[in-house]
Amino acid sequence: MSLILYGASLSPFVRKVRTCLLEKKLEYTMELIIPRNQPDWYYQINPLGRIPALRDGQFDVCDSAVICAYLEDKYPNTLALCGNTAEEAARIRWFEKYGDYEVGPLATFTVFFNRVLAKSMGLPCDEAAVQKALQKLVAHYDYLESQLADSDYFVGQRFTLADIAIATHWVNFSYAQEQLDAQRWPKLAAHQARILARDSLQLLLADEAKMLARLR
Ligand SMILES: N[C@@H](CCC(=O)N[C@@H](CS)C(=O)NCC(=O)O)C(=O)O
Structure with missing residues (x-):
């Protein structure tokens, strides 16, 4: 597993994902992407250019809600944050x-x-x-x-x-x-x-x- 989170720390959406990653005890590295100053290559990961986005090995996913749901589904043996029913x-x-x-x-x-x-x-x-x-x-x-x-x-x-x-x-x-x-x-x-x-x-x-x- 190699998780890369793209974003900037002051974004509330990036903070939401980072909190999930920490609570789930999933290791990740963060790559700085500054809103309104995104490099061209970032649009291949998120065509909207927004942060956050996550790379998990070969798989890219964007939008904080979608990323948090993905982490819950992909890593079921971690702290459950999305409900039991x-x-x-x-x-x-x-x-x-x-x-x-x-x-x-x-x-x-x-x-x-x-x-x-x-x-x-x-x-x-x-x-x-x-x-x-x-x-x-x-x-x-x-x-x-x-x-x-x-x-x-x-x-x-x-x-x-x-x-x-x-x-x-x-x-x-x-x-x-x-x-x-x-x-x-x-x-x-x-x-x-x-x-x-x-x-x-x-x-x-x-x-x-x-x-x-x-x-x-
Ligand atoms: N619904 C998105 C919202 C993300 C969002 O709006 N991020 C802002 C920063 S807080 C952004 O990247 N803005 C830059 C832009 O819209 O170009 C999510 O939850 O990830």
Whole structure:
């Protein structure tokens, strides 16, 4: 087995896959691909040019959700992150989609992009867009808080990909100097702290700190 992950560490989607790899104890190497500056050859792996992509021997696969599902199917003797029943698997996919397509565009592509990336690219920060995104996020916090009910995790009372897929965006959010209001959304804030305290994420956050410092 030789796994190569293509991407950059500050991407929430790359972080999602790296967390899966670490939790599953799968060894991998990472090759840096910077969004908007991808080499031509990378389009043969992902025609959309987006990160992450994974090479497993002769096999290439892209999109974080597809990669995580592939790792689960290909390496069944590792920590299961995608559920043990059809119902659990469906709930986990739902939260993953929710993170990727509802939380991500606001917390990462708007708040993080404007507050952190735009500056490093010489672009102005669109603070009006940031404020609008912060307002839109409120409904998502309410929903996610309601889904935690009395559990420490989103699905099946244990750590799964659902937890990773939501928490990964709070990391980018925090890099943009924003944080959840723990008084208003106590379960969600506690969930975030619980997930980010895992050894896998602690390792990644320490690694990301170097990249973040360079950006700033
Ligand atoms: N649905 C994709 C989203 C990946 C994505 O949007 N990645 C961003 C970086 S966070 C990217 O590569 N953007 C560059 C581009 O769109 O050209 C996934 O989960 O992998």
